[in-house]
Amino acid sequence: MRLYTSPRAPNPRRVAMFMAAKGITGIETVEVDLNAGGHRNPEFLALNPMGRIPVLVLDDGRALSETRAICTYLEGLYPEPNLMGVDATERAFIEMADRRVELHLMLEIAHCVRHTHPGLAVLEQPQFPEFGAAQGRKMRDTARWLDGELDKHPYVAGERFTIADITAFCALEFARGLMKFRPGEEGMPHLQAWRDRMSKL
Numbered sequence: 001m002r003l004y005t006s007p008r009a010p011n012p013r014r015v016a017m018f019m020a021a022k023g024i025t026g027i028e029t030v031e032v033d034l035n036a037g038g039h040r041n042p043e044f045l046a047l048n049p050m051g052r053i054p055v056l057v058l059d060d061g062r063a064l065s066e067t068r069a070i071c072t073y074l075e076g077l078y079p080e081p082n083l084m085g086v087d088a089t090e091r092a093f094i095e096m097a098d099r100r101v102e103l104h105l106m107l108e109i110a111h112c113v114r115h116t117h118p119g120l121a122v123l124e125q126p127q128f129p130e131f132g133a134a135q136g137r138k139m140r141d142t143a144r145w146l147d148g149e150l151d152k153h154p155y156v157a158g159e160r161f162t163i164a165d166i167t168a169f170c171a172l173e174f175a176r177g178l179m180k181f182r183p184g185e186e187g188m189p190h191l192q193a194w195r196d197r198m199s200k201l
Contacts, residue, residue, distance in 0.1 A: 002028045004047065004055040009034065010106060010174040011067045012054040017166045018071045021201075022078045027056075035122055068098070071163055083163045097157035097164040105146065106171035108139035113178045120178075136179065140186065143172075147188035154194075161201075169198045 005012040019027070032038040032053050039051045047063040048055045056064045056073070064070055075084045085091030114124040115132025146168065149156065156164040172195055175181040184192030 002057040111135035147191040150190040
């Protein structure tokens with residue numbers, strides 16, 4: 001198999017962290033230079049017409065895109081350690097937590113960064129700085145919700161490490177680098193402590 005990736009982007013990082021947590025090796029990686037428009041060239045668009053990374057090319061030549069779909073496929077091939085739930089109930093609650101983090105925290109961070117950071121202007125034209133700033137405020141509301149969740153249980157989806165922790169960590173690290181977001185400095189001690197624990201895994 002072959003994984004098209006970009007190491008600084010949060011979604012490819014999610015797949016890389018998922019693979020590392022499972023000890024998956026032997027998948028060839030191909031780095032796509034986003035700033036140079038590598039995701040828009042005809043060869044890449046033949047794999048994913050949406051022009052997004054990551055993309056996993058399977059042994060039979062088919063291309064699988066969307067981070068969650070790639071992780072679901074890898075979970076099926078490499079079931080241990082389990083990161084997506086052992087039965088219908090656990091799978092549902094882990095997916096709920098993961099989707100909440102992805103569709104709120106991560107997306108709000110992405111909108112903020114893509115519309116306010118000059119380094120990402122090449123990827124987002126036109127930029128709308130006011131929209132980006134508003135998304136930064138919404139992201140902090142979501143982060144405060146997550147801080148409350150992490151006061152109740154040690155991991156994002158409950159009592160153990162799952163894909164939801166991977167999604168949340170990659171989102172926060174993206175915000176840490178490009179938004180200078182530090183939860184502990186903004187009154188979110190549980191989120192900060194969780195982030196610090198995750199960084200040592």
